[in-house]
Amino acid sequence: MTPALAMFLGFVLVTLGITYWAARRSRGDVAYFAAGRRITAWQNGLAVAGDYMSAASFLGIAGMIAFNGYDGFMYSVGWLVAYLTVLLIVAEPLRNAGKYTMADLLAYRLNARPVRAMASVSTLTVSTFYMIAQMVGAGALVKLLLPGVNYETAVVGVGVLMIVYVVFGGMLATTWVQIIKAVLLMSGSTFLSILVMKHFGFSFSAFFEAISRVTWTGPDGAVITRNFFQPGLLFKPPWGAIDLISLGLALIFGTAGLPHILVRFYTVPDARTARHSVVWAMLLIGIFYIMTTFLGFGAATILTPGKISIENMSAPLLAEALGGKVFFAFISAVAFATILAVVAGLTISASTSFAHDFYTNVIHHGRERRPGEEVRVARITAFVVGAVAILLAIRLQTVNVAFLVGLAFAVAASANLPVIVLSIFWRRFNTTGAVAGLFVGLAGSIVLIIISPSVMGMDAKALIHGQPIFPLKNPGILSIPLGFLGAIVGTFLRREPRSEARFAELSVRANTGLGAEQATTE
């Protein structure tokens, strides 16, 4: 066992220990849920930030900038601006109406069974995409720490461990875990950013000068010099410009449709706290994303792309180069804990929602045939989702994790966002529209991803061999309008007087919070 590995394991254990201790303490004498209601705005903001800053942000964006400069920064920008959508149209109505998941919101005035079924399928799909990215990141991390192990073994090993942990332990994804993780990630990134600046003698002009002339030796021995401030290194013609807009759409409208972000607004006492927690999250996430540029540009200038073996590992490798083995082990452990927390949260919420909303409610009319059946179905679902994520992660080992998460955002923006928005703001909206919107958005985005250059390609690494049919890597620009179109056309196919009659109730509740307190204390 190398010293780095030992320290890494030590840090992971300490992190898990602290979170376990915090989770137990927060339970204490107060009931879980009551404790949840006492979550303050900044605590919830930290938790939202913790949920959001997954492997994609930390490993993916840093790697993207390290290899492509400016274009990687576009992810940081989109992912922060996305919170304006959450702040202005989603967080408060959801909190005021007292709704926990997207399915709860849709089922409120629509026909519960079909919309719950579709919503759970959509949640499961978004979570799977998200998980693939986390698995790719985890596999690369373990491969870096255990040089003797190949990537496939690392992904399978780590993936199985995570799934077993989630299924049989299931403790991790609590609010406290996310809070502690967010603090560790922020402090680790701050320290690494300071080390980068120290390398340049704390001179911004020296740093900027280096960024404008990144020089490295390519695989063929040729010396390459690029200005990393220059846009277009990643998004190249002929489709680059449209692809960037498409990505932007997915990023700024996807966040408001992410299942694990939406549920965060249920744990705060009122809409005002929900609002303030979004603002806290925006502040933290914004600062963190500005720091990712230090990490990314730092890796580009100090290590140079020629010396980074795996794109996703740019940040940990930079930590090793600047802070030595201990800091490397620390950063890797924080990244690993991040992945573990995100995977746990996603798997648990996706598989329980599938078991509850789809299996029990839809197939078995809300009755368990045997006690504990729902929990068993949830466990099986978690294993299946984990297995799918592991298999795909093996094939996608060289793909940037921020890019992969960008696809999850596209699916969320196409399937979930249209129905959430229409359900809150459109009286005429009905069950047919919700089912059609979810289905068209989900199927549209997935089909477009499958026939895009992300999956199809002419080289050996492509998942499907063949000329890509759809030219854009991110389907947002087409699939988001498709989702809205599906929801609107579906709505006009039928009239649903009951849904329209209940709009006044939802609208008053969503805008004033009337009845929300009463509903939560009962």
Add this chain to the structure above:
Amino acid sequence: MALDDRKIPRDPTPIVGAPTDIAPLGGPKPPHERTADEEAGTIDWERLAASDRFRNLLKAKRRFIVPAMIFFIVYYFALPVLIGYARPFMEKQVLGPVNLAYLFALSQFFMAWIIAALYVRAAARFDKMAADVIKPVDSSGK
């Protein structure tokens, strides 16, 4: 999922992401799973929705949120559009080697923070208006 012993008698929904996210079957439905029909109660929602105070609240919110949404969407998409279609302009170096494209991208962070701050200020007023809407209902001892 192994920790089902964490059920709480009063409200079966625990903290986010825990194994018992979804309320166990058999017991009463937790509040967040109730439908509009089940929650309608004695309040005359239609009358409340048609009241002047409520309509003024919606109007005031719309007056802030719609322009804010339009502004941030236009400002945000100006970035990829300019990068894609006005490359030479965006590559103009304005601060040493730092070009306009980078500064514009950085400005997006401040744009988001400023809109959020303005919204928090405006929303304090919406909170007061919302309280006025529901006051008659709350005081009538619902």
